Amino acid sequence: MTNLDHGKFSRVTTMFHSLLALTVFVLFFTGYAIAFNTELWWMVELMGGNRGVLSIHRLAGFALILLTGFWVPYMLIRSASRSNFREVLPDLRADAAAFVQDVKFALGRADERHPNARQFAGYKADEVPLLSYVGKGVIWIFTVELLLLMISGLLIWRKTWLIDFYNSQSVAMAFVAFHGLLGVIMLMGVLFHTFEHGFHPAFYPIEMKAFLPKDQTPNFHGNPDEYETTGIERLRLRPSWRWATNVVAVLVVVGIVSVLVASLDYGGYPVPETLAFNEGSVLRTIGINIGMFVLLLGLLLSVYGNVLRARYLRQRRERAATGTTAADGGEPASRDEPGTSGTDDG
Amino acid sequence: MSQGVMSTGEGMRIFPDVEACIDCGGCVVACKRTWDREIQNQRIDITTMAEGIAGPQGENAAKVDPLIAGENPGETSLPMQCYHCENAPCVSVCPTNALQKEEDGFVTVQDDLCVGCQYCLSGCPFGAPQFPDSNDGSAQLFGTGGIMDKCTGCRPRQEAGKGPACAEECATDAILVGSAGEISDELEKRGSGSFFNDQAMEIIFGEEDAQLFQDYNPDQ
């Protein structure tokens, strides 16, 4: 009855999301290993050494371009997907109001959050939009960042294309700096995204909507008005949630701050203004490695989500075969299954 | 010893005298023979500008004076190699610190650190970075440059008190090796100028030492 039990993505999109995560993580690991070589030299060694690491980066870059090159037209061609597209468009008035109210809420000047900010918070499905303004923001910010990263990456890779246009070395270097800057900005987004969806109390440790296609997600088909509550009280918070969330929150902040400070410190990222050798500091090394650890956590969660989906679908098949009610959301048949608390509570 | 080599080792600078270069290719051969480099790997290469065009003062006449006067200097040949710049842009842009400006003044490449990103190629104003493996199978496929290679300034030779192979071999002593002061004095003695603009001179010699060369070209 809450938004919790509504699947969000089609099968193609959940697959796209997992593959996108994989390529983006590989791009991050290789790209950061190069950019923060002093702190992450061990990652270069793990990923093909100095002779291989860039090949992997570029291979993943091509994969990313192919992937989006397939998915975007696919979405535009299917009419059902095109209508979803409308849901993602920012609603300037309501979304801006939700943002303003969120700021007030954070400052203690508002009693509650705006419906457009409240995707999960105990509302019935028909009362709030499926996507909060934060969710829309994530989609659009990542879209723009990825697009610019792909373009600048291609131009760095094929410098001659640039030189043909501008006939200047500075332009090539400007694109290098731009590519690096975008990478740093996007890291913040990805760490935040991992935290937001992995450590929400209702979903921890994983939001299954990203992995289970909506046609497989148990859905509520009744009339919400016939029910007193939203059903959120039937979720059980995992005992480890509190400390896990605190620990990861600290790691996310340390990771983001370290990467930011390091890139400012190196100056004119990733083109240092002054020459400095062996300049790594112990603190910065630890901080940047923590950032990479959170990235790895994100990748592992993405893999875990797929494992859970496979397990859930298998259990459903087994139940169907043995004649028991399938977990269609009407009966909380699979409530005991760990990790899918967000999807199986009707 | 070539007269172009005035001192070697610590604090060494390397710089061409465009008035002397006759595009004979001797330096290119000397470098390849000494270091056994691949055929397409030009640690030193001679760039010829305005080929076949006579300057206002005739062929083989002064190049720098007309340039300063804003005229076409006519055909000019310039041995281009790594000048082991004081403010080396390549060192600044290298993301992995594979390029280092060493204390003795040489700019070196650590093969183990270079990832072949070719940023240095975009950073160097003089086209010094070479990527001899960039046409190899996987490097070509993924567009990586392979490991960067460039003029080493013949550091081992210099440490042994010899000049760089190119400078020693040059028939017209067009490659000058020594301290910034020695090079600027020698150019002045020969009545030659620096040919490069102020910006390039500050990259190669640093702001302070670049002043040494302005005595000759006060209004350049």
Ligand code: SF4
């Ligand atoms: S910028 Fe070019 S010429 Fe200067 S030190 Fe680097 S490679 Fe050598």
Ligand code: SF4
């Ligand atoms: S190609 Fe090698 S030496 Fe040149 S900037 Fe890249 S890593 Fe540094």
